[in-house]
Amino acid sequence: MLTSILLQINLGSDSLANNIQQTVASAPKAMSFWEMILKGGPVMIPIGILSIAALYIFTERYLTIKKASQLDTNFMNSIKDFIYNGNLDAAKALCKNTDTPIAKMIEKGLKRLGKPINEIEKSIEDVGKLELGKVEKNVSILGTIAGIAPLFGFLGTIFGVIKIFYNIALADNISIGLIAGGLYEKMITSAAGLVIGILAFAFHHILVHMIDKLIQKMEQNSIEFIDLIQDSAE
Secondary structure (H helix, E strand, C coil): CHHHHHHHHHHHHHHHHHHHHHHHHHCCCCCCHHHHHHHCCCCHHHHHHHHHHHHHHHHHHHHHHHHHHCCCCCHHHHHHHHHHCCCHHHHHHHHHHCCCHHHHHHHHHHHCECECHHHHHHHHHHHHHHHHHHHCCCHHHHHHHHHHHHHHHHHHHHHHHHHHHHHHHHHCCCCHHHHHHHHHHHHHHHHHHHHHHHHHHHHHHHHHHHHHHHHHHHHHHHHHHHHHHHHHHC
């Protein structure tokens, strides 16, 4: 009797183990990131190119704007001392050795000393516009990428849906597996496009915010310089 009970327990254990193994074996395999990208289809190629372009532009512009915004806190104090002491050559040399938009604006103003204030202000403003144009280069492309990337993703999904219905027409059979199996793959393009669009949108606004702060700093220093030469002239 005891042997029979033990035998039944062993058989039950083996059966349970077999069921667990079958369940594990039949469980869907997790899809890797690379496999997910491949399932997105050819539309993932332009989306990938847009992602690389967005990352490159953001990194390059971020470093450029950050460098342009860096200015020694004693820069204007040194310029002030040089002007009051009549040492304009030293002031020009300091501006020339300081590779920032603000220094180039001040250098242009120093070269125009002796001319009317309005002409000095105009020359400083012109240099500021030129330097600002260099800083803003390619930043608008990020805004374009933010708008285009989701459209590419949506386009890939539309193409995928067309293909699914075409396959349904060929098979003359509507099944959940046939629809869902293809649809989830094509939704990958929409997800990828949205992610790249959101990142490009965020990158664009970060750079615009940095540029706005740089513009404010340029205006403050140009006003300070104009006030400085007016005070020194008096």
